Amino acid sequence: MNGEEKNKEINPQTSPENTVNSSASNQEKGADEVLDQSFIDSLFQNANQETSPPPTDTQPTEIPPDLAQKVVAPPKKQDNEVSLLSQDEIEELIELARKEDKERQKKKQEILEQITSKGMAQPTIKPVSKKKIDLKKFFIPIAISLFLGLISGTWTYIYLMKNRIIPSEEIPPTYTKDLATAKEYAKILIDDKQYLNAIYVLERALKNNPQDSPDKADAQFLLIKAKYLSGRISPGTKEFQELIDDMETVTKENPNHPMAPYVFLWKGKLHEADNFPYPAIEAYERIVQSYPQFEERDEALFALNRLELQMNNTVKSAQWGQQLIKEFPSSSYALEARFNLAEVYRLTGLLEDARTLYIRIADTAPDTEIGARAILRISEMAYKQGRYEQALIQLETKLNHIRQFQYNDEAYLLLAKTYKELGRLEEAKTALQDLLVFFPDSKVHPYAWVELSQIYYSLGDKEKAFQTANEASLLYPNHPDVLANKADFLALQGNSYASAIAYLEAEKNGGTNPSYLLKAGQLLMINSQLEEAIKAFEELKERYYGTKEALKGTIERAKCLYKLGKFSSAVSSLEDLKKLTPPTETEYKSILQELSTMYLELGLKEASAEIAKEWFQKADNPDEKIESALILINNDNTDMVYSNLSSIDLSSVNREKAAKFLYSLSQKLLTKLPSEGLALLEQVYYQYPEFRTSDIRYHLLETYINTERTTSARRVIQDWENELDTQKESIPDFIDGEILWGNYMFEKQEWESALQAYNTAIQISQKNEEPLQGKRFHTDWAKYQSANILAQKSLLEDAIKILDELIQSNSSLTSLAQVKAEQIKLEMIARK
Numbered sequence: 001m002n003g004e005e006k007n008k009e010i011n012p013q014t015s016p017e018n019t020v021n022s023s024a025s026n027q028e029k030g031a032d033e034v035l036d037q038s039f040i041d042s043l044f045q046n047a048n049q050e051t052s053p054p055p056t057d058t059q060p061t062e063i064p065p066d067l068a069q070k071v072v073a074p075p076k077k078q079d080n081e082v083s084l085l086s087q088d089e090i091e092e093l094i095e096l097a098r099k100e101d102k103e104r105q106k107k108k109q110e111i112l113e114q115i116t117s118k119g120m121a122q123p124t125i126k127p128v129s130k131k132k133i134d135l136k137k138f139f140i141p142i143a144i145s146l147f148l149g150l151i152s153g154t155w156t157y158i159y160l161m162k163n164r165i166i167p168s169e170e171i172p173p174t175y176t177k178d179l180a181t182a183k184e185y186a187k188i189l190i191d192d193k194q195y196l197n198a199i200y201v202l203e204r205a206l207k208n209n210p211q212d213s214p215d216k217a218d219a220q221f222l223l224i225k226a227k228y229l230s231g232r233i234s235p236g237t238k239e240f241q242e243l244i245d246d247m248e249t250v251t252k253e254n255p256n257h258p259m260a261p262y263v264f265l266w267k268g269k270l271h272e273a274d275n276f277p278y279p280a281i282e283a284y285e286r287i288v289q290s291y292p293q294f295e296e297r298d299e300a301l302f303a304l305n306r307l308e309l310q311m312n313n314t315v316k317s318a319q320w321g322q323q324l325i326k327e328f329p330s331s332s333y334a335l336e337a338r339f340n341l342a343e344v345y346r347l348t349g350l351l352e353d354a355r356t357l358y359i360r361i362a363d364t365a366p367d368t369e370i371g372a373r374a375i376l377r378i379s380e381m382a383y384k385q386g387r388y389e390q391a392l393i394q395l396e397t398k399l400n401h402i403r404q405f406q407y408n409d410e411a412y413l414l415l416a417k418t419y420k421e422l423g424r425l426e427e428a429k430t431a432l433q434d435l436l437v438f439f440p441d442s443k444v445h446p447y448a449w450v451e452l453s454q455i456y457y458s459l460g461d462k463e464k465a466f467q468t469a470n471e472a473s474l475l476y477p478n479h480p481d482v483l484a485n486k487a488d489f490l491a492l493q494g495n496s497y498a499s500a501i502a503y504l505e506a507e508k509n510g511g512t513n514p515s516y517l518l519k520a521g522q523l524l525m526i527n528s529q530l531e532e533a534i535k536a537f538e539e540l541k542e543r544y545y546g547t548k549e550a551l552k553g554t555i556e557r558a559k560c561l562y563k564l565g566k567f568s569s570a571v572s573s574l575e576d577l578k579k580l581t582p583p584t585e586t587e588y589k590s591i592l593q594e595l596s597t598m599y600l601e602l603g604l605k606e607a608s609a610e611i612a613k614e615w616f617q618k619a620d621n622p623d624e625k626i627e628s629a630l631i632l633i634n635n636d637n638t639d640m641v642y643s644n645l646s647s648i649d650l651s652s653v654n655r656e657k658a659a660k661f662l663y664s665l666s667q668k669l670l671t672k673l674p675s676e677g678l679a680l681l682e683q684v685y686y687q688y689p690e691f692r693t694s695d696i697r698y699h700l701l702e703t704y705i706n707t708e709r710t711t712s713a714r715r716v717i718q719d720w721e722n723e724l725d726t727q728k729e730s731i732p733d734f735i736d737g738e739i740l741w742g743n744y745m746f747e748k749q750e751w752e753s754a755l756q757a758y759n760t761a762i763q764i765s766q767k768n769e770e771p772l773q774g775k776r777f778h779t780d781w782a783k784y785q786s787a788n789i790l791a792q793k794s795l796l797e798d799a800i801k802i803l804d805e806l807i808q809s810n811s812s813l814t815s816l817a818q819v820k821a822e823q824i825k826l827e828m829i830a831r832k
Helices: 037-049 065-069 087-117 139-162 173-177 179-191 195-208 214-230 238-253 260-273 277-290 297-310 314-327 334-347 351-364 369-384 388-401 408-421 425-438 445-458 462-475 480-492 496-508 515-526 530-543 548-563 567-580 586-601 605-618 622-634 639-643 655-672 674-687 694-706 710-722 728-747 751-765 779-792 796-808 814-831
Strands: none
Touching (some): 179 195, 195 214, 214 238, 214 260, 260 277, 297 314, 297 334, 351 369, 369 388, 369 408, 408 425, 425 445, 480 515, 530 548, 567 586, 586 605, 586 622, 605 622, 605 639, 639 655, 655 694, 751 779, 779 814
């Protein structure tokens, strides 16, 4: 052999993929190592190309024909065909290669020593010492990783084997050609949960046997079973609809087949998965009506009981539930049916019956999921009925004594709401904080955040409340209740436009509360966004037609149209709404109110009074009575109002509103029924002293004077003057009152009282930098009358001074003052 020239160096310690390495890194390896193909090829080449005589311990032998049983044959060469070697020859060649390698290493060492002796330095190669790894440190992580890997691999293997599709060539032709055989084989596959293989076999068998037969019907039912159980059919897909169609076809053709009720059951479940309850109910009803001996009939009855309850068909739900309990008292669904029956009682208002049944369920299954749910329902009922102490006892029992952990998050939420109603706000806050901490993945978290923000607000920490509401909106930006809560707080902050937008977002993100759109529209109206408000009210009507909120929205829409100047559309809309709304509805009175107000503002007094009469008659609370009465009073229709005055409970009405109502009515009655009008005016003056306006004082004084009640009139004047320092704004009316009283005294020829009243009016008028005047009388009249009184008292010179002052002031009374002055002067001359 030529060594390095013709042969590759063989390193026995390397992997089979890397057989050629540097001779410096070669190490010896045992002869029992596994040989790779490239190593065998090199041996063949060495055997054929060796020119030097082989070693004495190696003898050429013939290659036995059975070599292929021991060694994998090398690939065929195009140039030279190589004969096969025996196992012994291969081992001899390996030993030869090792000896050649030792000789080659020896020669290289000699050459290196010669180079070193000539003065060339041999670089020192320091062996790299690897740090010894302490496997004990990593034993536990390695063990865990291996264990998890083993589990993962096992499950993967099981899944792949169960879902393995057998290649068609492995399935005997008999299984796909003969229906009877295919049917039996498919049953075995289905029992082994190899649904896809069962589908493969049955589909081909049915394709090969299109003629009708009992075996074909059995195969069709088995195919449906395999497809349903495979879990590969998803709602909304083509395969889903095809399976539904196949179910309908096969049950229609073979209604008496033993598997027909199962197909109806599966069909119902598929429709439920597709969120189509009505066809599901139809499928379950078919089982109950047509298959009385079906072994899973109780499941069908429970499905009907549950679905009808979901559809709010409480009567049917109760019927199905009672039938299930009667026919299958030991069924696993019986307890759930009883719970649904209690739900029916609760929804239909039979609260005591519902409570009794919930208690029985909780006693029957004290530490189960359904028992925990029953206790929660009992607590909810007590809470909604306002029996908060009882609700608290139930909830604390649930949380402290029942090991069933399910529904504890809902219990904590209800507990916090109960504490809130009992005024125990700190405990409510603690309960909500515990809920958020101990149930991090709870579905009630959004509601907990809402309640927490409201509790902070009730505690007076408004900043924290706003912060919590905002944080909740960041955590749950698409939750309608969270967005509505944020809108409430924005409205409290005075940001009505942002609040309206938040309400619209709550509706957009799945909110089902019609008040969201109603509040949004009303807030947009406040911001004069009338067109946007109209859109919100129209959407409210479209989405929630028939609700009270929709009716209110239509009324608000009419008000928007009126503000936009579309008077005809606004009135027409309300008139149409009035015809469509039953008079018994609360909102009917709101329609009458808006219509009567619009007619009044448009100058249609008769139409306004007609609508207001109907409103006044239908109003059943004092506030509405007063509002409708004011419209009638403004239209001079006081008879109906005054005759029904005793039926209006003024003590339950806002005092300011009651005072204004009585004053308005008194003013209209003074011209028709003066005594009755005065009585109402006195009622306002004496019973509502905080609302004694200057207008009320003046009219009461005027009425006393007109009815010759001098003492009462004098008392009003005196009280008014005493309170004048605190009621600067009433000075003009007070001046009028003094002059009115002076005129009355002047007519009575009580000169001193009259002169005192005139002088008081003049003095009060001149107290300010700019002289004030009365609304009805000018102080020049007081001066003129004072001059007349002085003349009567023969104080002619004093009278002349006042008259000259009037003449020089260019007053409207100048001509009268000149005439009077001349008369007095002539009288003075005559007296001389």
